[in-house]
Amino acid sequence: xxxxxxxxxxxxxxxxxxxxxxxxxxxxxxxxxxxxxxxxxxxxxxxxxxxxxxxxxxxxxxxxxxxxxxxxxxxxxxxxxxxxxxxxxxxxxxxxxxxxxxxxxxxxxxxxxxxxxxxxxxxxxxxxxxxxxxxxxxxxxxxxxxxxxxxxxxxxxxxxxxxxxxxxxxxxxxxxxxxxxxxxxxxxxxxxxxxxxxxxxxxxxxxxxxxxxxxxxxxxxxxxxxxxxxxxxxxxxxxxxxxxxxxxxxxxxxxxxxxxxxx
Amino acid sequence: xxxxxxxxxxxxxxxxxxxxxxxxxxxxxxxxxxxxxxxxxxxxxxxxxxxxxxxxxxxxxxxxxxxxxxxxxxxxxxxxxxxxxxxxxxxxxxxxxxxxxxxxxxxxxxxxxxxxxxxxxxxxxxxxxxxxxxxxxxxxxxxxxxxxxxxxxxxxxxxxxxxxxxxxxxxxxxxxxxxxxxxxxxxxxxxxxxxxxxxxxxxxxxxxxxxxxxxxxxxxxxxxxxxxxxxxxxxxxxxxxxxxxxxxxxxxxxxxxxxxxxxxxxxxxxxxxxxxxxxxxxxxxxxxxxxxxxxxxxxxxxxxxxxxxxxxxxxxxxxxxxxxxxxxxxx
Numbered sequence: 001x002x003x004x005x006x007x008x009x010x011x012x013x014x015x016x017x018x019x020x021x022x023x024x025x026x027x028x029x030x031x032x033x034x035x036x037x038x039x040x041x042x043x044x045x046x047x048x049x050x051x052x053x054x055x056x057x058x059x060x061x062x063x064x065x066x067x068x069x070x071x072x073x074x075x076x077x078x079x080x081x082x083x084x085x086x087x088x089x090x091x092x093x094x095x096x097x098x099x100x101x102x103x104x105x106x107x108x109x110x111x112x113x114x115x116x117x118x119x120x121x122x123x124x125x126x127x128x129x130x131x132x133x134x135x136x137x138x139x140x141x142x143x144x145x146x147x148x149x150x151x152x153x154x155x156x157x158x159x160x161x162x163x164x165x166x167x168x169x170x171x172x173x174x175x176x177x178x179x180x181x182x183x184x185x186x187x188x189x190x191x192x193x194x195x196x197x198x199x200x201x202x203x204x205x206x207x208x209x210x211x212x213x214x215x216x217x218x219x220x221x222x223x224x225x226x227x228x229x230x231x232x233x234x235x236x237x238x239x240x241x242x243x244x245x246x247x248x249x250x251x252x253x254x255x256x257x258x259x260x261x262x263x
Numbered sequence: 264x265x266x267x268x269x270x271x272x273x274x275x276x277x278x279x280x281x282x283x284x285x286x287x288x289x290x291x292x293x294x295x296x297x298x299x300x301x302x303x304x305x306x307x308x309x310x311x312x313x314x315x316x317x318x319x320x321x322x323x324x325x326x327x328x329x330x331x332x333x334x335x336x337x338x339x340x341x342x343x344x345x346x347x348x349x350x351x352x353x354x355x356x357x358x359x360x361x362x363x364x365x366x367x368x369x370x371x372x373x374x375x376x377x378x379x380x381x382x383x384x385x386x387x388x389x390x391x392x393x394x395x396x397x398x399x400x401x402x403x404x405x406x407x408x409x410x411x412x413x414x415x416x417x418x419x420x421x422x423x424x425x426x427x428x429x430x431x432x433x434x435x436x437x438x439x440x441x442x443x444x445x446x447x448x449x450x451x452x453x454x455x456x457x458x459x460x461x462x463x464x465x466x467x468x469x470x471x472x473x474x475x476x477x478x479x480x481x482x483x484x485x486x487x488x489x490x491x492x493x494x495x496x497x498x499x500x501x502x503x504x505x506x507x508x509x510x511x512x513x514x515x516x517x518x519x520x521x522x523x524x525x526x527x528x529x530x531x532x533x534x535x536x537x538x539x540x541x542x543x544x545x546x547x548x549x550x551x552x553x554x555x556x557x558x559x560x561x562x563x564x565x566x567x568x569x570x571x572x573x574x575x576x577x578x579x580x581x582x583x584x585x586x587x588x589x590x591x592x593x594x
Contacts, residue, residue, distance in 0.1 A: 090468070095462065098465050119445065
């Protein structure tokens, strides 16, 4: 599985994206190596979400190439389902789990273990879900099991389940779209631990985050997007959190100045 | 302790089974000469099946967060197809197929309107209820069809004959109820419906083909309603063009009495099963108890709202305390 030879899990080459007259992304070159956590930062509207959507098959770019495990992908056949088959998983802020459904359903929905007639093997699904909850996500003694409905889980626990699900399905790349938004501090801690778990399990991760302290702590590399372009790449240890913060503030100032100069 | 203490293992529909048993007991006391004999129950097994089929289909529809109001016209349209083909061409099994195909067509059109075009289901199916009801009136010329000869056919024996005193249609709907329970609770399709009803957004993200499943759902509902139409037409040995119009509210009430929530993401086949029996039994029970027939609807309304409140309280015991506080403040 992960034994095959490749350098980058995913690589985007000269990606352009227009929505009508609006240039959302221009000349994006972006790669994620094996077992690398890449933090994606930038203002609202910088193009982070668009970039993610292109990578995970939700949207198709106006131009450019996508390579998965160093192989060029044909945009025609690329979709969310195809991305899943290629072992890419995305965890969204809140909308990854069915609120009223038990965890065992949430775990396997869309990829149920069924017999030939499509009937679900409930026992097997519950067993696996319980195993992942306990051993991979580490919900020991938290009173959560495969039968718990999502509604009983805290925000951090929900992200944990979504991440655990992604890990179970042997994904090589897990995309996290602001997983800590609207979470209490203790919950944020849990999520950050889950992200660390992704790294330890040998997977790669793209991590969109507003909170600089979080990404700075976790990411092997930071990619800064601004107005649809990659403006900066920062490797781990290259900058302290304070330096990173002021660098980004400088970037903001530069933006304001060019905007003023332009008007 | 956190509020995560596990609630008792919930047996699906248990509260409503309790209500059902209670009502049977009550009527046994109030009308012993009727409710201690078997005949009344045999007559339920004739009256309930068409309503039950509708309620079962609606359970899936409502679990998926949708609604279907067009089924009364499926009962009319498919009933017409069946009666017409039998009367004119003496078709039996083909007439059955045509009736089911007619229901599938109506359901499919509903599905296209809802999933394909994006018309909210309450509006789309209401419009279709008028349309197909009107088409049936036009095609039938507003006439009713007497098809007494259908009793001599094998088809009649197979679907609405009697085994001893037992109406065969009750076995058909029982089998279908079990099948639909497994479809909703154990099949990939049912799980997709539950997630769509829970949140269509989540359903999309996890890779469920939301619109395709919705079209399948409405088509299935159409076929079930068509089967109900055939059972009804066979049992009555008669078709009339407003048949089915009386079922709209009764079938919906059966579903909600059974504890399925209008908010989607959850549906109880067991609940709808007993809900259908409860609603039919109240009418017969009141009349047998010597209470004036005028009271029937009022009592149905009471039992209906009582059952729904009961379900709410069972699901969320916190509401009871809140209610008490509210009453104390007002008092």
